[in-house]
């Protein structure tokens with residue numbers, strides 16, 4: 064049966080939820096599921112904003128048929144050509160052969176690359192800032208390359224002042240009936256997952272997001288409709304400001320994330336000792352992760368949030384432990400900047416971990432090594448506590464000075 068909601072007088076949410084998918088992009092665990100949003104505008108012409116993933120195709124078609132109530136579908140706007148939003152294009156062209164697909168040059172290139180059906184009679188190609196009037200509603204298309212694919216567009220509906228923002232302003236997490244952010248306890252339910260979504264998926268493209276925010280600042284926006292996560296119709300500034308901070312790679316909070324790679328527990332032990340000593344100095348809300356236990360997307364997300372991070376790793380075959388090396392390289396690939404970093408290495412016969420971690424961190428932008436990095440040979444002895452104290456003292460002074 065159809066499952067839709069009105070979001071304004073003539074616009075409907077026709078998306079759906081997926082709580083069965085284990086991993087988004089076959090990579091990121093989504094214990095709270097995910098939603099695929101799509102929106103249908105009824106006016107002189109009917110217009111659908113994006114489609115959904117194959118997982119919910121059947122419901123999606125039911126939703127559209129129900130809302131159209133016998134009308135034809137005139138336009139399908141493709142703001143983003145990623146397959147989790149595009150699974151139904153062919154089906155819609157079959158059902159509504161006169162439909163016009165609205166996209167830019169790259170959109171049509173990607174449709175041709177992903178799918179094998181004839182849409183040559185359905186193309187309505189638009190350029191940046193072009194508009195399309197469908198009655199009382201007027202759609203303005205803004206190309207937003209690399210947020211987070213090159214063909215991405217935002218569509219601004221000028222009459223009701225709604226921004227259809229593709230994947231931007233999205234979040235992991237299925238919706239439980241409450242499709243508006245103001246109907247949810249967003250800070251507790253969605254914020255962490257919105258940050259994990261942003262940092263891991265869009266994080267690399269901070270400068271493009273900054274560009275988009277600048278472009279959008281000229282528009283009066285009353286509602287933001289993303290392709291994932293809740294719709295924003297109140298307190299939009301709150302979430303826009305989160306995007307502003309995240310895309311500038313600025314920490315949201317002064318605090319410490321500790322991440323370790325440890326096989327036999329000695330590096331783990333030192334990280335616990337460091338955390339204890341920092342706690343005794345009054346540092347609160349620290350987060351500690353075992354790289355082999357927690358999916359890196361959660362660690363990336365917390366590092367995006369906090370100002371300081373301490374990495375502790377064993378040496379493995381003259382290099383870094385695999386999980387730690389891949390985390391550090393991922394942070395670098397995501398363009399993470401402006402963090403203060405403490406380093407602790409470990410090795411038994413030829414310790415290399417500290418050197419390799421230091422090299423990766425120093426190759427990133429605006430990363431500062433704080434505290435005196437140190438290396439353990441196998442395990443730390445009670446009579447070596449002075450080294451840890453020296454590290455903690457330097458790290459703490461920097462932390463409280465921030």
Ligand SMILES: Cc1cc2nc3c(=O)[nH]c(=O)nc-3n(C[C@H](O)[C@H](O)[C@H](O)COP(=O)(O)O)c2cc1C
Nearest residue numbers: 325326327328329330380381410411412413414441
């Ligand atoms: C497969 C393997 C490769 C290792 N390679 C090195 C190495 O190249 N250099 C070194 O100094 N230690 C090496 N180690 C030793 C560990 O780094 C070391 O025992 C570490 O001090 C233990 O710390 P942990 O108790 O936190 O696991 C290796 C250990 C294993 C299991």
